[in-house]
Amino acid sequence: MSETGTPLKAATRLRSQVCTTEIIVVNPGGGIVLLTCGGRPMVDLNAVPTDAGSPAAGLDTGSVLGKRYSADADERFELLVTKAGGGTLANGDAPLKIKQAKVLPASD
Amino acid sequence: MGIEVLLDLASTMCADRVAVGPRDSGMTFEQLAQASGAGADLIRESGAKHVAFVGLNGPALSVAVFAAAKAGVVITPLNYRLGDEQLEELLETLEAPLVIADDAFVDRLRAEGRTSVSSPEFLRRATAGSPSAEVGPAHELAVVLFTSGTTSKPKGVMLKHENLTSYCLQTVEMASAGEDECALIAVPPYHVAGIATVLTNTYAGRRVVHLPDFSPATWLDLVKREGVTSALVVPTMLARIVAHVGESGGVADAPSLRSIAYGGARVPRPVLERALAAFPDVGFVNAYGLTETSSTIAVLGPDDHRAAIASDDEGVRARLGSAGRAVPGVEFLIRGEDGAPLGTNEPGALWVRGPQVSGEYVGLGSSLDDDGWFHTRDRAWLDDDGYLFIEGRTDDTIIRGGENIAPAEIEDILLQHPAVREAVVVGVPDEEWGERIAAVVVAHAGVTVEGPSIREWARGRLRGSRTPDTVVIWTELPYNELGKLPRRTVIGALVAGTTPGTTA
Numbered sequence: 386m387s388e389t390g391t392p393l394k395a396a397t398r399l400r401s402q403v404c405t406t407e408i409i410v411v412n413p414g415g416g417i418v419l420l421t422c423g424g425r426p427m428v429d430l431n432a433v434p435t436d437a438g439s440p441a442a443g444l445d446t447g448s449v450l451g452k453r454y455s456a457d458a459d460e461r462f463e464l465l466v467t468k469a470g471g472g473t474l475a476n477g478d479a480p481l482k483i484k485q486a487k488v489l490p491a492s493d
Numbered sequence: 494m495g496i497e498v499l500l501d502l503a504s505t506m507c508a509d510r511v512a513v514g515p516r517d518s519g520m521t522f523e524q525l526a527q528a529s530g531a532g533a534d535l536i537r538e539s540g541a542k543h544v545a546f547v548g549l550n551g552p553a554l555s556v557a558v559f560a561a562a563k564a565g566v567v568i569t570p571l572n573y574r575l576g577d578e579q580l581e582e583l584l585e586t587l588e589a590p591l592v593i594a595d596d597a598f599v600d601r602l603r604a605e606g607r608t609s610v611s612s613p614e615f616l617r618r619a620t621a622g623s624p625s626a627e628v629g630p631a632h633e634l635a636v637v638l639f640t641s642g643t644t645s646k647p648k649g650v651m652l653k654h655e656n657l658t659s660y661c662l663q664t665v666e667m668a669s670a671g672e673d674e675c676a677l678i679a680v681p682p683y684h685v686a687g688i689a690t691v692l693t694n695t696y697a698g699r700r701v702v703h704l705p706d707f708s709p710a711t712w713l714d715l716v717k718r719e720g721v722t723s724a725l726v727v728p729t730m731l732a733r734i735v736a737h738v739g740e741s742g743g744v745a746d747a748p749s750l751r752s753i754a755y756g757g758a759r760v761p762r763p764v765l766e767r768a769l770a771a772f773p774d775v776g777f778v779n780a781y782g783l784t785e786t787s788s789t790i791a792v793l794g795p796d797d798h799r800a801a802i803a804s805d806d807e808g809v810r811a812r813l814g815s816a817g818r819a820v821p822g823v824e825f826l827i828r829g830e831d832g833a834p835l836g837t838n839e840p841g842a843l844w845v846r847g848p849q850v851s852g853e854y855v856g857l858g859s860s861l862d863d864d865g866w867f868h869t870r871d872r873a874w875l876d877d878d879g880y881l882f883i884e885g886r887t888d889d890t891i892i893r894g895g896e897n898i899a900p901a902e903i904e905d906i907l908l909q910h911p912a913v914r915e916a917v918v919v920g921v922p923d924e925e926w927g928e929r930i931a932a933v934v935v936a937h938a939g940v941t942v943e944g945p946s947i948r949e950w951a952r953g954r955l956r957g958s959r960t961p962d963t964v965v966i967w968t969e970l971p972y973n974e975l976g977k978l979p980r981r982t983v984i985g986a987l988v989a990g991t992t993p994g995t996t997a
Contacts, residue, residue: 493789
């Protein structure tokens with residue numbers, strides 16, 4: 386869910402309120418994930434920041450550029466970090482986990 | 494998310510790495526990103542609603558693909574080998590196109606009211622220009638590709654940004670390629686793999702080099718010269734490379750090569766086995782996919798190939814002839830004649846589902862069923878471990894006396910005959926049987942052989958109903974440049990009694 390509680394959609398782009406993290410939703414899953422970063426809900430990429438500050442203690446392990454993250458509570462949920470930052474991506478306060486890419490040999 | 498995001502992300506992580514071209518002089522990811530932005534401005538200025546690309550694979554294509562995406566217009570690579578009339582027919586289906594064409598084709602395509610530019614000129618202006626910050630407009634559709642139309646009039650497959658980005662995100666890890674990696678692309682832009690490789694290699698941060706005019710010698714030369722680590726070929730190219738290597742002594746001189754991916758048509762098992770022997774240190778990858786599925790939906794990886802070749806278990810060995818397992822995000826379903834799902838080890842119609850599957854055609858809408866499944870029109874079965882075995886196009890299935898016969902099984906046997914280099918098996922109309930089985934074989938160079946003797950030889954190795962009713966010898970088979978064999982052409986020639994290059 387976004388801050389207002391509206392369900393996320395594929396291709397939605399969001400940013401952190403408390404660090405430089407930016408993400409794009411790859412799969413919204415069942416719509417139950419409440420996406421936060423550094424302890425604060427993530428907001429629309431173009432939203433005017435209302436909340437300056439830094440990532441909350443314990444939710445400041447950072448996000449990694451280019452990695453996909455998923456939630457224990459919803460395995461289908463997936464986002465891609467398009468800009469790294471200092472905050473921890475989480476579902477509420479449960480940190481998301483990096484999705485291990487099934488490395489496919491170069492093909493096409 | 495549009496495909497241009499794949500480039501933006503890659504250029505963030507690999508800005509100064511070469512994206513396209515030689516190690517010392519190619520275009521970097523940052524330059525490709527800039528050029529695609531300036532290219533997008535050019536496209537907007539032209540007022541075009543569509544980009545038609547008529548040219549060989551190269552840097553201009555990479556720029557054009559991302560430039561079109563950034564400008565919010567659809568790009569369609571067209572087959573430059575088509576006749577003027579056919580090209581005009583296809584161009585007419587595109588709304589207000591900007592034609593980007595190689596020097597060799599651009600004059601043919603000039604028309605009243607149509608804007609065209611040569612691909613070198615487009616590339617020059619895009620790389621020299623400074624991109625404006627303009628973005629979009631966002632567009633759902635990214636690419637239209639016309640199917641090869643070996644059995645019917647070409648249809649325009651609509652590949653959305655969602656299909657293509659899903660495919661990349663599910664099968665490629667961003668910027669995962671090492672600095673020393675290099676992909677050799679020898680497939681044309683109008684083949685879905687020709688577009689997919691632009692996206693996947695860009696997203697992976699892997700340098701690409703192109704070989705527009707394929708020959709086994711130039712391919713091997715380019716592999717050596719540019720330190721190519723992965724190459725994508727269609728089966729006819731693989732067969733020619735392997736034959737060429739065989740001539741000069743058995744093992745290829747390609748120390749940098751780590752993987753060869755092949756797809757687009759079936760590779761007969763004997764050819765694959767010779768290829769594995771000619772490139773002993775190379776990992777082989779079989780990629781099965783369709784235009785409608787944004788290319789690859791199943792992969793048989795290097796470990797699968799090695800395990801199959803090394804195994805004593807016939808079930809595992811047989812996997813050498815399989816298309817591998819589904820890529821992440823893709824599901825398979827085998828359906829019987831009545832549409833009901835079949836279990837493992839039962840051949841039937843192959844349906845596929847997933848975010849990378851389009852199944853939508855220009856002017857024809859979506860061909861997906863209510864549950865999102867797409868009918869591939871291939872006959873196939875799945876083994877207990879999820880390995881997919883393709884029997885062939887449903888249309889190619891021969892129905893003789895009420896029995897379904899897959900040509901592939903008979904072709905594989907014929908290819909084991911020492912005199913046979915190539916073989917194709919088709920059904921020709923027959924009053925008594927509905928269809929009878931006709932085999933056309935091409936002999937190895939310098940070898941003379943008679944059809945009847947091959948037929949007798951085959952009879953000992955196939956069930957009675959599978960033995961070809963006739964075997965004829967031709968000097969070549971009419972493959973197209975994508976390595977696909979239009980069976981209709983073969984059937985037509987057999988029925989008419991005309992034979993492209995026969996020996997009696």
